[in-house]
Amino acid sequence: MSANKLVAPEGRADAPARETARRARTRERLLDAAYRQFSEHGINGASIEAIADDAGFTRGAFYSNFGSKEELFFALTERENRARLETLREHFSRLVAPLGETGGKPAPAHIEGIIADVMSFQPDIRQWCLMQSEFRLLALRDPDVAPRFLAAAQSFQRELATMIDTAVRAVGVRFRIDALDLTRLLVDQFDSAMQEAILAGDEDPDRSVREKVMRTLPLLVHSLTTTLDGD
Amino acid sequence: MSANKLVAPEGRADAPARETARRARTRERLLDAAYRQFSEHGINGASIEAIADDAGFTRGAFYSNFGSKEELFFALTERENRARLETLREHFSRLVAPLGETGGKPAPAHIEGIIADVMSFQPDIRQWCLMQSEFRLLALRDPDVAPRFLAAAQSFQRELATMIDTAVRAVGVRFRIDALDLTRLLVDQFDSAMQEAILAGDEDPDRSVREKVMRTLPLLVHSLTTTLDGD
Structure with a gap:
């Protein structure tokens, strides 16, 4: 199998790739915020609002990433x-x-x-x-x-x-x-x-x-x- | 030292001894109730009222035993x-x-x-x-x-x-x-x-x-x- 088969034709995959990367960054920021909030306030003390807010996102952004x-x-x-x-x-x-x-x-x-x-x-x-x-x-x-x-x-x-x-x-x-x-x-x-x-x-x-x-x-x-x- | 010295004269120590025994029983019952309440509801979930109530005492009885x-x-x-x-x-x-x-x-x-x-x-x-x-x-x-x-x-x-x-x-x-x-x-x-x-x-x-x-x-x-x- 040629390695070329794994490479998308030029330009075509850019938009989904950017979307995927953006989504991954959002998740990472939410996880970082959660780490801070959980370790400081405990599971019960850390609200979803506080975690989203700490990461610079809305509640909606939280729920589109985590159930x-x-x-x-x-x-x-x-x-x-x-x-x-x-x-x-x-x-x-x-x-x-x-x-x-x-x-x-x-x-x-x-x-x-x-x-x-x-x-x-x-x-x-x-x-x-x-x-x-x-x-x-x-x-x-x-x-x-x-x-x-x-x-x-x-x-x-x-x-x-x-x-x-x-x-x-x-x-x-x-x-x-x-x-x-x-x-x-x-x-x-x-x-x-x-x-x-x-x-x-x-x-x-x-x-x-x-x-x-x-x-x-x-x-x-x-x-x-x-x-x-x-x- | 004679062992007799440790024994209170007949009758004299009865009232305080009864009081001490009663107090000890109250403490034991509160501890038993606390064990049940804590393990079922957690520290934050178990209220002093619930513990006292489970033991059959008032809040006042609780506080006269534990701070x-x-x-x-x-x-x-x-x-x-x-x-x-x-x-x-x-x-x-x-x-x-x-x-x-x-x-x-x-x-x-x-x-x-x-x-x-x-x-x-x-x-x-x-x-x-x-x-x-x-x-x-x-x-x-x-x-x-x-x-x-x-x-x-x-x-x-x-x-x-x-x-x-x-x-x-x-x-x-x-x-x-x-x-x-x-x-x-x-x-x-x-x-x-x-x-x-x-x-x-x-x-x-x-x-x-x-x-x-x-x-x-x-x-x-x-x-x-x-x-x-x-x-």
Whole structure:
């Protein structure tokens, strides 16, 4: 198949393309506004009017893009998860690939370096944590929201698990527990450290989350890995 | 000191004792009602009127016992944490003490049995999880509530950590990580399994939490313990 087949004849596709791009920008601005409003006022406190207004649009523009506040919330979660996974993927491949086969388990200090680097690229810990806590509670209380929330969380964990599994296999080790179970363990530790940093009123939550996570994660990963030949 | 000194002369202390007992019963009934109302309607949804009414008291009776809804919530958390710790303590000592010195690390299957037994005594997983999630979110958002919430959570974790540490030492092993860090890990895994069971709409959340926790906890404890002489 020639690549030319995928290119629209000159000029023809411009108007729909512009429309699509404009629509995408509107959605992005609504999502940005929603992030600000949700994390500041909570799900119940943030009205659709306030979100539309913050983004510089009308209520009508909101509803032509999202059916409800919950739908917007799911779109926002998906966008943020996507962005985080992309960043993690880049850093994993940049950091882990050059290690090659070490012929043994990487030392905790080594694992520590990788986790520290990967974690230093998690933006907006405070806002993200508040938004997630809020959304999780809504899902825990609302059986209509719960399945979709759980599916989004599990999809994130599965992608991250595959990424982590690929990374450790490239280094010549494997986990002694299911990669998904381990991923859950890491994600839970991270979430819990985020919450604790916020509760403690830490001025630099990002740094204190890193410090907390470093107390357990490297040893945890080290203890739960073994060489591919069962060392 | 004679034990007799602690006993009030006959008849004299009856009235104040009755008053104290009556007051304690009122508090207990308000706490029971609050548990029902909070877990059903959430913190914001449960009014002081509804709680007092559910307990069969007036608003006045509420305020003569608790200064605010948050204070009631803290009292409830403390009561529930206390009850859970007591139950755990009984089961730990009943289960772990007879093991004695095994002269090596207990096998994961053995640890599994202990955890299964300890966990089978966690009542009301759903209600407790909802109440805790709600309270945690309130604390995350309110800097006035946060320090006290964090202190209560940490005090629970410290007591549990001491209990776990004592139990494993009695068996002749020690943790390769700080007992408090390990406890946090276990508590987080438990919380996360509770939330997932509720989100998944499991008909028997207690059972599915046990199943989930069993996938990781025994191996985790096994991997992170070593014999006292560093085996």
